[in-house]
Amino acid sequence: MQITILAGGIGGAKFLRGVRAACPGDGLTAVVNTGDDVTLHGLRICPDLDSIMYTLGDGADDERGWGRKDESWRIKEELSTYGAEPSWFGLGDLDIATHLVRTRMLDAGYSLTDVTAALCERWRPGVRLLPMSDERCETHVVVDLDGARRAIHFQEWWIRHHAALPAQAFVQVGVDDALPAAGVLSAIGAADVVLLAPSNPVVSIGTILGVPGIRDAILATPAPVVGLSPIIGGAPVRGMADACLPAIGVEVSAEGVGCHYGSRKNGGLLDGWLIHHTDSAAVPGVTVREVALLMTDDAATAAMVRAALELAR
């Protein structure tokens, strides 16, 4: 069976561990958000791809939630001694090696898809990882700052300002000229099931869907499409997704996100929507099922995946 999953970083990574555990013999492809990507200190950084690659490759720091385990920070300290900005972005020594390899390959003309495949030769994630696009297409957040309305990079909003500045809008800079990366449309069109991971609906799943062609491919695929709610009891389990949904006028609830994704019967994305068993949601045209949706360990996440596949059937 071919399973294609749309995924963001940390939530996506945990979910994909569950997919891999639940479906060991199947062809797994993840289409990953690259809207968070940024160039800092001359290094090309792909936070969501790296979160997934490290997590599936058993190299992630699970406690911190991002970056490498057994990390050290000597380069970051040196940079701050030079006063080199930005100082608010965490760049670990081991992580920097990944960014050096990536940046060098990109500079030599390889696509991000090729670079990701090369990095994955080391990490062996067991899931084919595809960036949503090979083009730069970076999320910016429109905020009021220092008396003016301006658009700042998503990372500056998320990490430097802890998503505490009210977001007026999200803008994907470069999206008009972006194409889906090689393999993305066929992975959706040839899938037996498409899953929307319980990732941030705005700045992870929403960003992937913003790349011209990807939403249409999901609308057109003969495969069933099932989503899993990232919102439980009116709150994101972890992270700051509740700072993103109001900016696009979506209620922070399983029902709000389900209705935002909408039914494939009327131009939306979903055939099925899984919500946590303590929630309820009415999503017109979509089969809603209630199961445990807490990704506490791989076994619990694998059970979520099996429930999604059952709903797809």
Ligand code: GDP
């Ligand atoms: P990011 O790119 O690192 O922000 O990660 P994602 O976008 O892939 O996932 C973040 C989302 O995962 C958050 O908005 C949470 O709502 C969701 N999330 C985190 N842990 C859980 C969990 O245990 N269960 C569910 N259902 N959602 C979760």
Ligand code: CA
């Ligand atoms: Ca992310």
